[in-house]
Amino acid sequence: MHLQGTMQVNAQGRLTIGGCDVVELAREFGTPLYIFDEDCIRNNCREFYRAFGVKEGLAKVIYAGKAFLTTAMCRIIASEGLGLDVVSGGELYTALAAGFPVENIYFHGNNKSYAELCQALEAGIGRFVVDNFAELELLSRLSTERGQVARVILRVTPGIEAHTHHYIRTGQIDSKFGFTLPNGQAMEAARRLKDLPGIEFKGLHCHIGSQIFELEPYSQAVAVMLELAAAIKEATGLITSELDLGGGFGIYYTAEDHPRPVGAYAETILTRVREEARALNLPQPLVIVEPGRAIIGPAGSTAYTVGTIKEIPGVRKYVAVDGGMADNIRPALYGAKYEAILANKANLPATETVAITGKCCESGDMLIWEADLPRVEAGDILVISCTGAYGYTMSSNYNRLGRPAAVLVREGNADLILKREDYNDLLRNDVVPARLVWTR
Numbered sequence: 001m002h003l004q005g006t007m008q009v010n011a012q013g014r015l016t017i018g019g020c021d022v023v024e025l026a027r028e029f030g031t032p033l034y035i036f037d038e039d040c041i042r043n044n045c046r047e048f049y050r051a052f053g054v055k056e057g058l059a060k061v062i063y064a065g066k067a068f069l070t071t072a073m074c075r076i077i078a079s080e081g082l083g084l085d086v087v088s089g090g091e092l093y094t095a096l097a098a099g100f101p102v103e104n105i106y107f108h109g110n111n112k113s114y115a116e117l118c119q120a121l122e123a124g125i126g127r128f129v130v131d132n133f134a135e136l137e138l139l140s141r142l143s144t145e146r147g148q149v150a151r152v153i154l155r156v157t158p159g160i161e162a163h164t165h166h167y168i169r170t171g172q173i174d175s176k177f178g179f180t181l182p183n184g185q186a187m188e189a190a191r192r193l194k195d196l197p198g199i200e201f202k203g204l205h206c207h208i209g210s211q212i213f214e215l216e217p218y219s220q221a222v223a224v225m226l227e228l229a230a231a232i233k234e235a236t237g238l239i240t241s242e243l244d245l246g247g248g249f250g251i252y253y254t255a256e257d258h259p260r261p262v263g264a265y266a267e268t269i270l271t272r273v274r275e276e277a278r279a280l281n282l283p284q285p286l287v288i289v290e291p292g293r294a295i296i297g298p299a300g301s302t303a304y305t306v307g308t309i310k311e312i313p314g315v316r317k318y319v320a321v322d323g324g325m326a327d328n329i330r331p332a333l334y335g336a337k338y339e340a341i342l343a344n345k346a347n348l349p350a351t352e353t354v355a356i357t358g359k360c361c362e363s364g365d366m367l368i369w370e371a372d373l374p375r376v377e378a379g380d381i382l383v384i385s386c387t388g389a390y391g392y393t394m395s396s397n398y399n400r401l402g403r404p405a406a407v408l409v410r411e412g413n414a415d416l417i418l419k420r421e422d423y424n425d426l427l428r429n430d431v432v433p434a435r436l437v438w439t440r
């Protein structure tokens, strides 16, 4: 397995993350356990901040909270000078509870409710990334009623396809998100917005997909979006002062993945923006990017305890761990691939290829189909790397498994940032109607 962030193998041959012995962490906090490497998160934030020229005023980096969001995570993101992309009242509530600077909160979503829009206006958030005509009109009405002005970015579907799994592809035309560009809806949105009270136009947004390794789709997106900006200026006089290009920057999960350095994306995007703005005679917009996975993905790992092992001679060896699709649905949902290491045998060479499965009651509950590991035994601590993005946030209580705890590790210290869900948590929302009360 490729060691991420601050991962090391210590003198006892054990995996450490953030200076903490993972076997000890498993003992102290139990398994499954999400482990977040604080230095790695902060380094990733800083790389984006530097590469995109945030200090120089060229860009803003907005962390996409859907990848992983807790109040502690909000604090880290805010302290690194990044903004936050939220997509629901729940994410917004988390950010507000953490004291996240409201002006740096961007509210996305294709079906924001009346209550969510009120909550966001009440909080005075920085930007509404408006997705459709109904939202535009409702937001105008609500902000006018409150005597407020909502600063708006229009989400556009530009018709650019990046090569990625079709569930996580969002930029193509046949998408539930945003105003379609090629059929004129995006222009129509700008026209309507111009006459709406309580709304201030700030710019345009697109998100072309996720786990993208190529640079070209970003470059194309810049060109297409700035052409739209020029057309909008021509037709309405509205100036696109912010160009939000979404997230999607690809990361390493396995040796099949070859991510580009953040600097390569930044260089491609910033150069193209400069050139196109000049060519179209537009003021250069502030670039906004919204990385989620690239900030938190490599910084998170999941530690499990190995339980039963089932060998089917000549077929496969199934190694079952104490979690599974409930804490990481991505392999089952997207066919996502991961690498693993045995934390207590981290210096031993791989001698067998095994399938890592979970404990959920479903054959699709696989974490890794082919993991190369030293000889695996019950009680080993198995660590899957790069689970930081969309692992916890897409977790479930399938089979009434409680969600795992999460710890933040740094320089030998481990702090709990999410408590493990216990049986009481599982019953918390259960209600028994009176007619079902046990009378026997």
Ligand code: LLP
Binding pocket: 064, 066, 067, 085, 108, 168, 170, 207, 209, 210, 211, 246, 247, 248, 249, 290, 291, 292, 293, 294, 330, 334, 389, 390, 394
């Ligand atoms: N901005 C917008 C508007 C988005 O829709 C997304 C992701 C992002 C930013 C962040 O994208 P990232 O940098 O993390 O790729 N559950 C899937 C990923 C869904 C992504 C949805 N939108 C997965 O586990 O791979």
